[in-house]
Amino acid sequence: MSGELCEKELAGKVALVTGGSRGIGRAVACALARMGATVLVNYNGSRERAMEAVQEILDAGGRAEAYGCDVSDYDACGRMAQELLQKHGHVDILVNNAGITRDNLIMRMTEDDYDSVMDTNLKGAFNTIRHFSRVFLKQRSGRIINISSVSGVTGNAGQANYSASKAGLIGLTKSVAKELGSRGVRVNAVAPGFIDTEMTGALPEKVRDAILAAIPAGRAGTVEDVARTVAFLAGRGGDYITGQVICVDGGMTCA
Ligand code: NDP
Numbered sequence: 166m167s168g169e170l171c172e173k174e175l176a177g178k179v180a181l182v183t184g185g186s187r188g189i190g191r192a193v194a195c196a197l198a199r200m201g202a203t204v205l206v207n208y209n210g211s212r213e214r215a216m217e218a219v220q221e222i223l224d225a226g227g228r229a230e231a232y233g234c235d236v237s238d239y240d241a242c243g244r245m246a247q248e249l250l251q252k253h254g255h256v257d258i259l260v261n262n263a264g265i266t267r268d269n270l271i272m273r274m275t276e277d278d279y280d281s282v283m284d285t286n287l288k289g290a291f292n293t294i295r296h297f298s299r300v301f302l303k304q305r306s307g308r309i310i311n312i313s314s315v316s317g318v319t320g321n322a323g324q325a326n327y328s329a330s331k332a333g334l335i336g337l338t339k340s341v342a343k344e345l346g347s348r349g350v351r352v353n354a355v356a357p358g359f360i361d362t363e364m365t366g367a368l369p370e371k372v373r374d375a376i377l378a379a380i381p382a383g384r385a386g387t388v389e390d391v392a393r394t395v396a397f398l399a400g401r402g403g404d405y406i407t408g409q410v411i412c413v414d415g416g417m418t419c420a
Contacts, residue, residue: 173201179202180194180204180258181249181258182207182260183262183263185215186231187362188363191218193262198222205231236292246300256297261289261334274325279326282326286330309351310352310399311338315356317356318335338353355395356410357390358386359414360390361387361388380414381417
């Protein structure tokens with residue numbers, strides 16, 4: 166089979182990527198579009214960046230559109246699901262990527278730091294899964310890929326809120342995988358390590374250097390490193406994989 170045919174294994178599929186306006190989400194959106202999927206690029210604040218991501222996909226001959234929705238808003242996610250289904254008739258791949266950090270030591274962490282991170286990172290994924298799982302069940306197929314983090318696997322000082330949200334995503338992934346597995350729906354988590362994006366770009370150089378020194382692969386990850394794994398799970402590679410957490414971390418978490 167030619168490389169081109171392999172690339173189009175998601176032809177006819179519709180994928181929603183939350184937080185697809187920049188960083189890892191944007192790379193995932195582009196990767197799924199290259200495989201032939203029509204990609205719905207969700208954003209919250211960055212409308213222009215989302216439009217740029219859509220344009221990049223259109224310029225490459227793919228199909229994409231932007232959709233603004235705050236994933237922490239349950240009803241807004243319901244409206245997004247309804248509108249996307251009305252327009253496309255089906256949604257096949259859901260990538261819960263939207264996420265934020267509000268880092269601080271536990272003794273200094275405010276209630277708002279905690280709530281906002283949990284609302285976006287964990288409840289956001291619940292909101293979309295809750296609204297899209299009905300259609301996946303009806304279709305008897307679907308892929309849900311939740312972007313967790315190595316912080317949710319090992320914990321991380323200064324990130325109690327973030328680590329709790331990302332560990333929660335792993336529990337959510339495994340539970341929903343068990344509930345929907347017999348109906349052809351595959352649910353997995355990808356846990357990136359230290360990936361070069363705006364999120365990690367905000368870290369002080371000293372912290373960054375210390376993290377890099379602890380990565381066996383000897384470098385930070387790229388957004389494409391993560392996108393390739395998500396694309397694998399979304400395609401035929403993920404046919405018989407469910408309830409798993411795949412760390413894309415250059416060995417950060419290896420024992
Ligand atoms: P960025 O900060 O670069 O991008 C975050 C994305 O999430 C943006 O597209 C943003 O959209 C979107 N977003 C934030 N809040 C909401 C919301 N309420 N509703 C909808 N979209 C929202 O982050 P990264 O690309 O670095 O991270 C992407 C995911 O990967 C996150 O879940 C993060 O926790 C996870 N991760 C990242 C790692 C890294 O090293 N970078 C490591 C491990 C995990 P907008 O700008 O439109 O608001």
